[in-house]
Amino acid sequence: METPNSRMFARLTDARGRLETGRTDMPQIIIDGRSIEATQGKTIIEAALDSGITIPHFCWHPALSVAGNCRMCLVNVGSHKKDTDGSLMYAADGTPIVSWIPKMQIACATPVADGMIVDTTSEKTVLAQNAVMEFLLVNHPLDCPICDEAGQCKLQEYAFLHSKGQSRFDEEKVHKEKRVELGPNVMFDGERCISCSRCIRFADEVAKQPVLSFVQRGDKVTIRTFPGTQFDSQYSMNVIDICPVGALTSIDFRFKARVWEMSFTDSVCPGCARGCNIKIGVMDNSVLRTEPRTNMHVNSYWMCDHGRLMAPSIVNEDRLSGPMIRSNGVLTASTWEEAISAVADSLKGLKGSQIAVIGSAHASNEDNYALARLASDVLQTSNLDYVKHNDHSFGDEVLRVNDVSPNAIGAHSVGLTPKSDGHGIDHMADRILRGDVKALIVMGEDLGSHSVALAEAAATVDTLIVLGTHNSVTAKQANILLPMNSWAESEGTFTNMLHRVQRFEAAVTTADTSRSMAQNKMSRWDKFGAPNDRWMQGVRRDCRLGWRIVAQVASALGVNWPYTSSSEVFQDLAKNVGAFSGMSYALLDAHQGLVLGKASSPEPAGVVYESHVMKPQ
Template identity: 40%
Template sequence: MSEEKPDLIDVQINGEWHSFPKGTRMIEACRQVGVEVPHYCYHPKLTSPGNCRMCLVEMGMPPRPRPGDDPPEPDEDGHLPISWIPRPAIACANTIAPNMGIRTESEMTEECRKGVMELLLANHPLDCPICDQAGECSLQEFSVEHGNGESRFREQKVKKPKNVDVGPRIRLDDERCIMCSRCIRFTDEIADDPVLGFTDRGSHTVLTVYPGKELANNYSLNTVDICPVGALTSNDFRFQMRVWFMKEVKTIDTNCATGANITVYSREDKIYRITPRQNNDVNSDWMPDSHRLNFHWIESEARLTEPLVKDGDQHRSASWQEALATTADKLAGLEGSEIAVIASARMTNEELLITNRFVKHLEAGHVDTVPRTGEADGYLISADRNPNTLGVKTVLGLDDPGSQLSAIQEGIEQGRIKAVISLQENLIEDAGFSADTLKKLDFLLVSYPLANPTADLADVVLPGAAWAEKSGTMLNITGRLQRLNKAVDGPGLTLEPWEIVRDLIQATGGGNGIYSVNDLFQQLAAEVSEFEGLTWGRIGDLGIPLIETGETIPLLEREKERIAKGLIVG
């Protein structure tokens, strides 16, 4: 076997032989065959200092014969007998060797784990009832699985600083810290902002920020995610909700074109937190704080919850039927060339497809989206702050999104354009339209999640769902097609944008047989060549590469380098 595949090595795990590529860590080899080795300090994206000792396993190698003795006989599969080493080895920092044996369920391994757990718990406070980590705490989990159940420790626990402000978004509880050093390595290796370290080494070791520094970089909240206990907690999520109450929905971040994979945690239609979800082709295990915390506006007071129709100078609430009928009325007398549709690069591909239909149905003379740009940060945030610019190009067929906006403004000034339909966009604040220009219009329709100055001027305002309240697909900067999943229901009478556009088409005399966002995806697969043959299920949770753009994500490039150097597993 090993002769045919020279890069594979045979390893015996719990009595069964498996083959792994050379250089695999023992802990990864075990994980690949479904054997879990408990660990705290080890993280595949970080270097392995091997300081928690939780991953100790019993290891064995073929016996080395004394000079003169016969070498051991291989069995019929070519495996040599294993002589077990009486000292355990850490599985996280050691790589596998040919004919190695690993035991994760032996008496010695169990004894080691029990001992390590006892020492880790010796000084750990029993404040699980107030600890935010409770419910997703590795210490709790492994204590149940491998711990003693009872403490033999009769002395007083060591007192350490609690509730320490280490940064603007993070609180530290040193008593809970088990000195795994994951956070230290993260800030050093990934965030390039080494501000954390251990001081007072010994039984009073504390994690602390360097004097005069604070943990304030835009990736600091990732340390909360990787902290295996409740030592580092997020100020934003602190004491908000226990983790076991929350519904987890896998979706993607819409704050920039990277489209970081995230998990949205919600309970009773209220979002409590967002954490990054591992996707080695998009965001590794991380996400920026600025994107992570940008969800509180979803339940702000300014949310539009019902359609509004302008009566004189004032808006009044209306039913969807009335709002749509008003729109159809106003658009009826207009030529296609007098109508401009401004869509959004925050819309999903499905929404853009039906918007395209709407444009064709109205024979609208002007179509564009609003571009948003910022600084790329050299990690995960891309310069394009729209999540689906590539979708606009592919599905809506705009070659240069944003190039028409000034022409549309001009057209309004000159009176050539009499109606603007702004879908999920805020023209005054984001597209640089002036209020005076918009006042010249005969008819302005705005759909948007929040009240805004553009909506103030609109004749009809429609409440559109926010990103967490709708489903669809988006194309990120690298051309990867990813799914956006609905995490919560929108408030009041909000509708998903594709529903709004569908209803607009119907109200203005068009017809369609679309009942779900999946219908739209099927039509997308049938009509747009890039999407040919795709199904909703095939995209999966991690998305699939669809278009070659040549763009890369800097953080992933550096990660690849470190993997190549053998620093991390990846």
């Protein structure tokens, strides 16, 4: 097909053949006076991004096909002018004379060619950007005060950076439908839409559910689902993130908070073994929303709706707070000191073979490592294992995998497996019923998720010690219950199904942690609030970091570990467990996670593209 672009591409290719300025597989281009070595076949916007230059754009997204319909990325493209004899021409002051292509080109659809000179800052380019912005804003409503996107809106940002700041449009703006539910999770506002088609392309290409389309023409254009369908893909909510304006908003989150009122903490989704990188939005110490964080090795730009919607409820709902000891058959509140010494007392007289330890694929590597160390070094038991969680209906071809726990590989790698003379989880119920097991330590796990038999057997153990996050059946059966920080409240690492160890930071504080001391991400209100401010009086559950509880139990049993922070536990882990050797939190951060056993040869980090930047941070 012959398009204006392909014709121009052909011309530039001819010119390159004659110029002989360099290798043809790595075209040399000049952007804003900077000489850049691009990759053959990339577009100008990609080549620029690789070199750290961002060209304004709305419709282009690195993971989607090029639509070229927003015209925001118009740039001036040209080549070095040559004299009649073929020599390069220079101005009197020595600067090259450029012969510009008369019309401006869109950087997202123009492939780079050797010798290409691109200008993104000249008056002509700025005028073009201003004009495009003016057109986009003609019918865009001025409802930023209401719009959830405000504060992270690409259009808002560009209105500051690339717009004149005033409108010449006096007429009434076009009115369209404002509250259309495209699917169960996505709300569409037709007036705010700038018709960039990112959502349509996402539905077609990534979610593989091609139900969205433009309807009508001109300024009446809007987006609809195909009659009789709805956009209910498991990845539908990603369109909210990639929408450059507030046209697509989350039905779940709608109006809960302004962007700048939340703090955003880098974390990892605990929903499945993929370990999608996420950001956790927290306000008043409660999780309001999560959104994907770019990691090309794991989840690229996306995450599934299940993970997005489940994460806040994991932290916020049905949680344990305050240690408890069973006395006269009833769980009653106690102090931490009492609970820890009760644990120590119940374990002291027992032989290693009478104790069993069950870790969790939901707990971090640090917590599991501490537990494994307690089992082998202190309790000297061989009976340790963890519960696997497989849901064969969960996985798909995009991101989701059948293992619905975030850290099964990690639990295995840190040594939570039965020793040769011990017994694993599958025989645990039998052993308990036979009376071999006097004390059972369970961390972060509902035993019912393994088997009903194990859950019923656990209730008959003399001492059931539960380090739990949620008010599960196992927690209710416990003799001693020690509430544990959930993943969002801890700093730690998960190892995903690709054996990639990924770090997450604590987003929510508990009585055990403090926002400022732990250097958590803080919103303005977190930073400057005082204890008597009402908004500061959010829930701070009385639970402790898993490894800290384990260390305290070890200390009560006479073995002192010098751990003061998660990073120290991880250092110890990296020292003692071969697969983790060479890893540290700093290296994990620098490389967006490291693969087990390959800490010395990490993959290149590459450029991380974020669709919009959180300004308030």
